[in-house]
Amino acid sequence: MRTLVHLSDLHFGRVNQAIVRPLLERSWAIGPHLVVISGDLTQRARAAEFREARAFLDALPSPRIVVPGNHDVPLYNVLDRFFRPLDRYREHITEDLSPFHVDGEIAVLGLNTARSLTIKGGRINRRQIEGIQERMCGLGPEITKIVVTHHPFDLPEGSPHAVVGRARQAMAAIAACGVDVILSGHLHLSHTGHSAERFEVGGRSSLIIQAGTATSTRGRGEQNAFNVIRIGGKNIDIERHFWQPEGGLFGIASAEHFEETPRGWVRAA
Numbered sequence: 001m002r003t004l005v006h007l008s009d010l011h012f013g014r015v016n017q018a019i020v021r022p023l024l025e026r027s028w029a030i031g032p033h034l035v036v037i038s039g040d041l042t043q044r045a046r047a048a049e050f051r052e053a054r055a056f057l058d059a060l061p062s063p064r065i066v067v068p069g070n071h072d073v074p075l076y077n078v079l080d081r082f083f084r085p086l087d088r089y090r091e092h093i094t095e096d097l098s099p100f101h102v103d104g105e106i107a108v109l110g111l112n113t114a115r116s117l118t119i120k121g122g123r124i125n126r127r128q129i130e131g132i133q134e135r136m137c138g139l140g141p142e143i144t145k146i147v148v149t150h151h152p153f154d155l156p157e158g159s160p161h162a163v164v165g166r167a168r169q170a171m172a173a174i175a176a177c178g179v180d181v182i183l184s185g186h187l188h189l190s191h192t193g194h195s196a197e198r199f200e201v202g203g204r205s206s207l208i209i210q211a212g213t214a215t216s217t218r219g220r221g222e223q224n225a226f227n228v229i230r231i232g233g234k235n236i237d238i239e240r241h242f243w244q245p246e247g248g249l250f251g252i253a254s255a256e257h258f259e260e261t262p263r264g265w266v267r268a269a
Helices: 017-030 047-059 078-083 087-092 126-136 167-176
Strands: 002-007 034-038 064-067 100-102 106-110 144-148 181-184 191-194 207-210 225-232 235-244 249-261 264-267
Touching (some): 002 106, 034 144, 064 106, 126 144, 181 225
Parallel strands (some): 034 064, 106 144
Antiparallel strands (some): 002 225, 100 106, 225 235, 235 249
């Protein structure tokens, strides 16, 4: 059994400070084997915001997998945006834009989908698709395989956003390598979907799990939230932990159970 804490869209620079300490305490109480942060650590990619984000990361349990989001690329400084888009991220967070964690039960690969040429959208390139194949295809079926991006592969019904660029090409590699789960953020909304609902590739359905915003004041109609994902062989449980302001704590608001079948992951009763 492996337990993951999945946080996203921290947005330091526009954070509800009352949430930060309870979130850290709850994360430590859960006792995860891995913490995953799927992008947008800052609001405007400023050095001071990255320093705040760094302090927050250091206070979380480890090990951690972290990927950048579109807000971690400077918006208003054109030179930095196009010539040094992730320099501050690399300086304060990590040099590794393709972080990888593997043990006897899980393999987790992070991919950077943030790009200079788009304000909100993101993209996966051909080299990253090759990286999925190199890292994931050789692993045995006993390993639950997980890919982490900031930009989503699926959307809640009615969402005005777009899925990540080259999603269909990436899904072909994901299906061929038997990737089980895709974790992402960006929407500030919690959501669970199946890749087969949008992409008919490879005859296998991966589980797509979105996290809401853990600490930002930009909730988009949903309370601050994060996911706890428990993985045990052919079973995956997802707990949605939502901020409860009246109690000053995060509590479980919903739980879902999924089971693996020959065609991939399906929701269980």
